[in-house]
Amino acid sequence: MDIVSELKKGNRRAIARAISMVENNEKEAKLIIKKIFRTSGKSMKIGITGPAGAGKSTLINKTSMELNKLGYKTAVLAIDPTSHITGGAILGDRVRMTESTDSGTYIRSMASRGATGAVSTSLRNSIRILEYAGFDPIIIESVGAGQTEVDIEKIADITVVVFNPNTGDNIQTIKAGLTEIGDVYLINKSDLPGSNQLFDSVRDFIGMSEKNPIVMMTSTKSNKGIAEFAKKLEDLMKIRQKTKTSDEKQQLDLELRDIVLNNVKNKVTTMLDSNKSYASYLKKLQSKKIDPFEAADKITKGII
Template identity: 70%
Template structure:
């Protein structure tokens, strides 16, 4: 049985248990959410994304420590591509983040389980568990894979895009849709050659946009730029507070639509499974007596009666 008192106190065992429930047991997750929902929604969500190999985990490790020193209580959810063997998350991130764990930051890898754009469906509720346990901000780390960045920016109050000089095709990457979403752009691994050119390119390409994002250089190896980055995040958390209510309203609307559409999809799947009209039109379609659109329209009409 999950102890809500321990969860409220931020005890690690209780948090781990609650997030496992959210990830693996839909029925219990619903019961848990019913109890904690009113006490959630207050933390700032920071999404950190960018190409694989940009050094996000080590950067987050150092940044979480710096943010703790600034008086915040960060937690980290690292979205991992699902481990094909166990269906769980690959826990490499935890190893790289040991320093921030020691300083009291809670870190959890959660599997993306093939959800669109590698953003886990259980992410929203894992965030709520951490909010209930008193963490703020909650940092989401995602593997930059196409759609993910845009999805992360829908979930996050602040979006950080991380580049590194090693990616080679950096400028192409910059142009590929990441220009719209970042509040902060980081050129990480700035101790490497090519970092200054990349920084200039990012500044020229993105810095002039109306949104006027912050562009910084960081190096975990040289421990440079991390404190500035943490301070920029803290300042931005304060300045974005006034938009949080509006953003949360939009997010809840999206979530509600998702839930309703999922419920409908499941219901329709069940109905189609046993529907005589569906089988009738499927046979007609297979023998090419009707075209797919005609068959679809007829089945839809019969379901909506």
């Protein structure tokens, strides 16, 4: 089958195959992207992030159903923390999101492979495939660990940060990078005790930032605030549409840098393995005749 024309028709098997190619086979991925790249960049990308246990999957499930009711065709890419032993992704998300698949949402779990902030080339290209297949918006759910949340902002047009009163989120933990990136902050599981205090402290703390983000309360258990959240996303998408072209230019700049730096890193790694001066400086370092900075400077000069 001609995978590109099948993608255009929105064939789900073709989408699954194309995303697998993008994840696992660089050569095939390059061929697909070459064909579809020119038309890319039109769909809205919504990044949803926050600590583990904040209830992101159920929230995304219900929100995508609301967006579909508003006439959108939503897709979800859930980035899973990878099991380093098997390289497989935890597929719990899919199980929690079955309802929305019935309403036409396309859901795919992707292994983060330990990529910096789980935002790797394969994610950007998977977004392009879903976009080519007619999905808009595309929701990216990211793992709430380490750098991930802060990196999602490089790719998303709208960033949503989800908190829940149960995870012991106090303002100290929230400060860590998450307060600069959100366009929307959600206190999810708002039927739990402590949500009002969390809402107030998030609003007080984040209200001071220049982004002037929206702070809302949602509960997937009682469906409270979900339709309002979807509507708020629709409003934000309309606003962002106006700056989409310049935003995309910036995103492509970051992507190109990522790819170039990665290429250079791979080349240098290969070179070091067979580089005689590297081996001799390493010996000097190991016998403490030279310090690591001096050794690195000398090797770098030789390479560049």
